[in-house]
Amino acid sequence: xxxxxxxxxxxxxxxxxxxxxxxxxxxxxxxxxxxxxxxxxxxxxxxxxxxxxxxxxxxxxxxxxxxxxxxxxxxxxxxxxxxxxxxxxxxxxxxxxxxxxxxxxxxxxxxxxxxxxxxxxxxxxxxxxxxxxxxxxxxxxxxxxxxxxxxxxxxxxxxxxxxxxxxxxxxxxxxxxxxxxxxxxxxxxxxxxxxxxxxxxxxxxxxxxxxxxxxxxxxxxxxxxxxxxxxxxxxxxxxxxxxxxxxxxxxxxxxxxxxxxxxxxxxxxxxxxxxxxxxxxxxxxxxxxxxxxxxxxxxxxxxxxxxxxxxxxxxxxxxxxxxxxxxxxxxxxxxxxxxxxxxxxxxxxxxxxxxxxxxxxxxxxxxxxxxxxxxx
Numbered sequence: 001x002x003x004x005x006x007x008x009x010x011x012x013x014x015x016x017x018x019x020x021x022x023x024x025x026x027x028x029x030x031x032x033x034x035x036x037x038x039x040x041x042x043x044x045x046x047x048x049x050x051x052x053x054x055x056x057x058x059x060x061x062x063x064x065x066x067x068x069x070x071x072x073x074x075x076x077x078x079x080x081x082x083x084x085x086x087x088x089x090x091x092x093x094x095x096x097x098x099x100x101x102x103x104x105x106x107x108x109x110x111x112x113x114x115x116x117x118x119x120x121x122x123x124x125x126x127x128x129x130x131x132x133x134x135x136x137x138x139x140x141x142x143x144x145x146x147x148x149x150x151x152x153x154x155x156x157x158x159x160x161x162x163x164x165x166x167x168x169x170x171x172x173x174x175x176x177x178x179x180x181x182x183x184x185x186x187x188x189x190x191x192x193x194x195x196x197x198x199x200x201x202x203x204x205x206x207x208x209x210x211x212x213x214x215x216x217x218x219x220x221x222x223x224x225x226x227x228x229x230x231x232x233x234x235x236x237x238x239x240x241x242x243x244x245x246x247x248x249x250x251x252x253x254x255x256x257x258x259x260x261x262x263x264x265x266x267x268x269x270x271x272x273x274x275x276x277x278x279x280x281x282x283x284x285x286x287x288x289x290x291x292x293x294x295x296x297x298x299x300x301x302x303x304x305x306x307x308x309x310x311x312x313x314x315x316x317x318x319x320x321x322x323x324x325x326x327x328x329x330x331x332x333x334x335x336x337x338x339x340x341x342x343x344x345x346x347x348x349x350x351x352x353x354x355x356x357x358x359x360x361x362x363x364x365x366x367x368x369x370x371x372x373x374x375x376x
Contacts, residue, residue: 002202003132004056004140004158011122020158024202029195054202055127055134057209059162061119062139064169066109066146078102081110089114097214101207109167111207113139120214133216137209141169143201145193152181155189157198164189301328301352301372308346314339318367328372333365340368347372 002022022029067084069077082100086093097120101111120137127134140157144164147153154163154172161172165180177186210216260277267273267280274280302320305328309315318331334340337358344354353373361367 001051002054002056002198003134005058005123005126005137007058008061008119008122011126022198024199029199052135052202053132054205055123055132055137056140056143056158057115057119057123057137058158059139059141059160059169059171062113062115062141062209063171064139064141065112065114066167067112068109068167070107073106074103074108077106077110081112085112085114097209097212099207099209099211111142113142113207113209115139115209117213120209124214134210136205138201138205138207139209141171142207143197144169144189145197147187151184152177152186153189154186155194156191157194298322298328301326304347304350304352305330305343305372308343308350311346312339312342315343326373330370330372331367332370333361333367335365337366340366344368344370 001024004019004021006019065085067077067081069080072080078100082098085098085100086096089096089098095116095118097115097117099113103110123137140160141162141164144155144157144162146164146166150166152163152165154161154177156162162169163172163177163180163186168180170176263277264274264280267284270284272280272283274283302322305317309317312334314336315332315334318333319329321329323329332340332343340356340358344356347354355371357369359367359369
């Protein structure tokens with residue numbers, strides 16, 4: 001939608017401004033007026049995705065000038081146009097808001113708009129108090145196309161008569177117009193041509209006063225769709241984090257059950273009938289112990305004892321006995337207690353549980369009654 005901003009004089013005089021407005025839909029003007037009807041029109045279409053509000057600044061407050069730099073690239077031409085306009089302007093340059101557009105290609109004229117920061121403040125405050133946010137503020141003089149010849153023409157835009165020359169556009173004043181025209185004629189611009197230029201300005205604004213110090217500062221906005229996606233991903237992450245240990249526990253339980261079933265099956269082949277793996281294992285150990293085999297057999301602790309005595313040649317074996325629970329009992333003798341301790345420490349290093357009761361032998365040797373657990 002196009003909305004003409006009121007003149008700064010009207011705002012400062014506290015007059016109720018009723019700007020002209022156009023409602024454009026897909027390049028077609030569907031509604032227009034110069035009343036408060038734009039309020040309802042804008043509120044109704046505010047939710048449309050492609051809806052934009054373009055505000056037009058009055059030519060009385062923003063005259064236009066087109067400058068030519070035939071040999072300069074577009075960016076340099078825009079910078080030079082702004083500098084030259086500041087140099088040629090009257091008054092305090094700090095109070096002026098000068099905006100130079102950038103031509104599409106080298107050699108094209110550079111549009112330059114001149115207004116004041118006070119005018120920009122008045123317009124932005126006027127929009128803010130009405131809850132409006134303009135996508136751009138375009139000088140209404142900038143949308144009047146240039147004449148095809150040396151003649152001048154005048155166009156009606158938003159209740160203003162704007163005179164357009166080859167390099168300037170300004171609010172019409174009968175006395176000033178005749179002085180500027182000189183020998184040239186001033187013709188009215190065709191309404192259809194002006195309407196086409198107006199619609200083109202809505203699609204591609206030639207100049208935006210919301211630049212430089214007046215460029216809107218957009219805060220960081222979270223896209224609602226991305227926020228919903230992030231929430232879903234967070235929920236999925238929590239679910240997966242919970243499922244991993246649950247699945248691991250289920251698999252571990254399944255593997256344990258299969259191993260228990262295999263143990264019961266093996267025990268059954270050996271003639272052991274048991275309801276679970278623990279019972280089957282205990283029965284197999286009992287049978288092996290009674291048969292003198294398995295981990296409780298005599299050979300297991302005995303071999304460990306002989307290996308330990310190999311590194312202590314002064315230690316001799318006096319007695320040796322084996323019980324069904326796998327405990328080995330022995331009596332060791334040596335000239336010194338340290339020799340017996342060497343054997344005991346070697347057995348402990350292998351993980352056996354040792355108990356020793358020292359005593360003195362009849363022949364003066366040191367002796368010890370030792371018990372060795374068969375299973376480490």
